[in-house]
């Protein structure tokens with residue numbers, strides 16, 4: 330038994346699981362996303378370089394990754410602080426901040442935001458997708474990667490004493506690269522040592538989530554304490570979703586608020602609307618998975634902040650919960666999805 334057993338580890342220290350309250354299990358408060366820049370379509374170069382303005386908002390919402398400045402969420406700390414205060418007023422208690430090495434994790438900023446707003450913030454250990462791995466990371470053995478991840482949880486990360494409370498989001502591409510496979514094995518080994526929660530960013534292919542789970546399983550990972558993120562844009566066929574659900578991970582719909590006609594990272598994907606996301610939740614609840622569902626917005630660009638006309642961190646609490654209730658999900662089931670499931674996932678064994 331470690332001092333973490335039965336507790337949740339936030340950037341301000343250990344707390345009792347019951348202190349979490351309503352929890353968004355996949356958000357970013359400060360990060361950069363330049364690794365995913367998409368060149369603008371011919372003729373759109375001017376829009377892509379223009380300052381963010383009301384008259385360009387629709388273009389920005391449809392082309393969020395083609396506007397360099399939009400990818401710099403780390404420039405919006407004051408706006409994020411205001412949003413977190415609104416999140417608390419709307420009934421929010423906690424946020425899992427999944428920024429890992431490669432997309433500019435900033436633990437001192439997370440700690441300050443937690444202090445200034447009273448929102449519990451749980452930070453992420455480990456590495457984002459292969460394109461962000463440094464040469465040094467690529468050369469590391471699984472043992473070395475395991476030691477680093479364990480240390481980020483036990484002692485603190487990025488030269489600070491601020492400790493991470495989850496491993497992830499661990500980034501994977503499709504196909505999964507050799508460097509990413511090493512990080513996945515290290516994640517499973519670190520989870521075995523720590524009894525901690527894990528969260529995965531799968532590659533953009535229907536087969537990706539299952540393949541990640543198999544790699545984690547083979548390395549001894551605890552799948553019942555692992556979240557598969559971004560199912561919105563990854564598994565759309567209901568039968569395939571049920572097949573994946575049987576593998577036993579948490580099932581996360583975390584792109585609430587994103588309504589995008591052409592998903593530039595995989596043009597075969599029809600990004601669901603929020604109404605369709607709720608339909609998927611209803612389906613999973615009816616199939617008996619209410620104990621495995623988690624939801625969030627995964628805010629990772631400026632345009633999704635209310636400052637820029639976006640939906641902000643309170644969208645689920647203010648707009649999606651009433652929609653869930655109107656579609657037959659009970660209040661008890663909503664509370665499971667927003668309070669009980671995050672609590673069980675985030676509590677160290």
Ligand SMILES: CC(=O)NCCS(=O)(=O)O
Nearest residue numbers: 530559562584594627629
């Ligand atoms: C920060 C992050 O990885 N967000 C996911 C974006 S994606 O389009 O769903 O891959």
